[in-house]
Amino acid sequence: MNQVKKLISEVLAARNRYLDTVRQLSEAQAQWKPSPDVWNVVDNTEHLYWAEHGAILxxxxxxxAAREGKKIWEGEMIHKGLSIEEIVAKTWKSKEIAPAIAAPRLGGPIGFWAASLESLQVELNALGHELHDDELESLIHRHPISGPIDIRQRFEFLRFHIDRHLNQVEELKSNMPV
Structure with a gap:
């Protein structure tokens, strides 16, 4: 399996783990918040949708831009060769604030956001058909918190980010009233 397909399959596996978990919840459970300042399952899922949608775009x-011969990134690749876990450990606070473009803002039923998140796999697969393994480390896409990361690291981030929010959903589930 080529590297692009492997990275996409890792994102798919993370997405499926997340969706399998949230689809077990009732609407009331998905909307439940332990406090006003904590995201519920719907908020987490909507955020994942916006964040991944923006990353894929x-x-x-x-x-x-690269195919048109345009400059993509100028500057030092400060995270060259690092895993996404190493990058996040270096650049993130323990509780980050989502950029406004990726923040939950619409609310609504969990079924809508779960379906929306699942639909992003189509966009990701289409990107994978266009992308070649030799472009994974030469194309740079700036992350709003971590800075310049290559496309391999960006795919790793998608997987990492979904799993991070799966952990938050699991924490919510463990505190939900019976």
């Missing part, structure tokens, strides 16, 4: 833009 950003990767497409970077790929298109």
């Amino acid at each position: 950003g990767m497409w833009k970077v790929l298109q």
Whole structure:
């Protein structure tokens, strides 16, 4: 299996783990908040949708620019060769604030956001058909918190980010009233 397909399959596996978990919840459970300042399951799922949607679009833009011969990134690759876990450990606070573009803002039923998140696999697969393994480390897409990361690291981030929010959902589930 080539590297692009492997990375996409890792994102798919993370997405499936997340969706399998949230689809077990009732609407009331998905909407439950332990306090006003904590995201519920719907908030987490909506956030994942917006964050991944933006990341996929950003990767497409970077790929298109490179194919048109345009400069993509100028500057030092400060995270060259690092895993996404190492990058996050270096650049994130323990509780980050989501950029406004990726923040939950619409609410609504968990079924809608679960279906929306699942639909992003189509966009990701289409990107994978366009992308070549040799472009994974040469194309740079800036992350709003971590800075310049290559496309391999961006795919790793998608997987990492979904799993991070799965952990938050599991924590919510463990505290839900019976």
